[in-house]
Amino acid sequence: MVPFPDFSHLNQLFVLARFIASHxxxxxxxxxxxxxxxxxxxxxxxxxxxxxxxxxxxxxSSLDAGNGLPSIAILIRKLVEPIRRTCIDISTNAKRLVIIHDSIMRDHVRDVHSLIPNVESYMFHAISAFARYSRLRQSIDHLVDDDDDDHEKMIKQMHDDFPLLESCSGPYAAALVRKQHEWKLNSGEIMNSCREVESKYLDLLAHTKDKQYWAVGPFHMLLESRDSSNMTKHECLEFLDKQDVNSVIFVSFGTTTTLTQEQVNELALGLEQSNHNFIWVLRRADKKMETEKLEENDEKIELPKGFEERVEGRGLVVKNWAPQLEILGHTSTGGFLSHCGWNSCLESISMGVPIVAWPINYDQPFNAVFITKLLKIATSVRSWARREELVTASTIEKAVNKVDGNDRRDRNEAKGSRVEQ
Incomplete structure (x- = not known):
């Protein structure tokens, strides 16, 4: 396994590693x-x-290349040789070597195909099949026998609201994505998805790339549930135990997003004015990459003065890790205000929880289109064309309240039951 060193990516491959090891x-x-x-x-x-x-x-020791590249880009480049050597060392004691690598790490295993005779590799994607296909359409001028008129029609109808690669990522990340379709050495591609959710786009990908695609997710369902009988219950679950069914909005933006202080203030006011019960995971972006150390002089994100006191009893703010899957699976959770990371989308779908979509970057805007326009199990906080604008408290209040009184929950519960089967 060769993961990309970011939690949302490597955690998915680690779950797959545990599943394979269990056999x-x-x-x-x-x-x-x-x-x-x-x-x-x-x-x-x-x-x-x-x-x-x-x-x-x-x-x-040094990630400063002096050429304007982000530090993570330098890290990726400098890991090519150590990973290549490690793969070669492993192969000396193996009759057959199968490499599953993150799509971002393809250059790290490029040479092993010519150096190791008993190797085959598979590219893993931590994103949705819809996002993968949408990106391919923007990277290739003419797809082979492209018969997906519905996709093209949707793009035209959405105009500026349909995300483009450059609007979702920086130039370096966009260039990496555009080069993925050129990769020819792998024997197939693996998706954290399932046919119950993305059959159409899995088939389109397989036809377009002339490769076999394996949808082996949702990954969180591959492993047996943990025995929690001897574990201390997290404060979030204790809070949920005291609430009515479908009465709590769960708010989380994943591990790679840090909201500005101004946006935090608006989000706090919007949640307060909504009169909804809520759990809000408020944390800085994960610094585990080691290329972005959290300095002592980094600005701390603060809640508005008196906010926690005013929402006491109906709102819980968590400033560290929270058990997201257990929260989404609790009967008191009625909605998920999410950045639309694909893992979060899959967990919400499998638990039958409707989503309030607030994508920030990377593949998230594509996922938001998929769950709002195609699956119709989510509502949007704002249009992607207005992504640079501050999301006001009144906008957040309206979006959160849309979770009630619509049929998105019914659709998502039906979709979730099919995923579980």
Whole structure:
């Protein structure tokens, strides 16, 4: 396994690694040392622990290239040779080597195909099939036998509201994505998805790329539920236990987003004015990459004065990790105000919880289109064309209140039941 060293990416591959290891297959997980240390703690005493072998990569001492590239771009480049050497070392004791690598890490396994005779590789995508297909359409002038007129019609109807690669990512990330379709060495591609949700776009991808696509998700359903009988219940779950059915809005923007202070103030006021019960996970973007250390002089995000006192009893603010899957699966949770990361979308779909879509960047705007326009299980906070504008408290209040009194919950519950089957 060769993951991209970001939590939302590597966590999905690690779940797949644990699932494979549970079938008594040896798995080698190649990642940054600090990430590996955290992952080891998660499987201590587990049945698959002995079948997962971690290979630690060290962060290069200098990530300053002096050419304007972001530090993560330099890190990715400097990991190519260590990963190549590790794959070669592993192959010397293996009759057959199968490499599953994140789509961003394709250059790291490019050379092994010519150096290792017993190897095959599969590209893993941490995004939806819809996002993958939409990006391909923007990267290739003419798709082979493209018969998806409905997709083109939707794009024309949405005009500026349909996301473009450059509007979702910086120039470096957009260039990486545009090059993915050129990759020819892999034997197939793996998606964290399922046919019950994305059959149309999985078929379009397979036809367009002339590759086999395996939809093996949702990944959170691959592993057996943890035995929580001896675990201390998280404060979020204790809070939910005291609320009515479908009465709580869960608010979370994932691990890579930090809202501005001004936006935090508007979100707080919007939640307060909505009169909804809520759980709000308010945290800074994850700095585990080690290329973006959180300095002491970094501005702290503060809640409006007196906010927590005014919402006491109906609102809970969590400033660290929260058990998202358990929260979404609780009967008191009635909606999810989300950045629309694909993993969050899948978890919400499988739990039958309607989504209030507030995409920020990367694949999130494509996912928002998919769940609002096609699945129709979500409502939008704002149009993508207005992404640079401050989202006001009144806009947030209206979006949150749309969760009530519509049929999105019925559609999502039906979709979730099919996913579980």
């Amino acid at each position: 008594n297959i040896r798995v080698h997980f190649i990642c940054l040392a600090d990430w590996n240390q955290d992952l080891k703690l998660r499987i201590q005493g587990g049945l698959c622990a002995s079948n997962i072998h971690f290979h630690d990569l060290l962060v290069p």
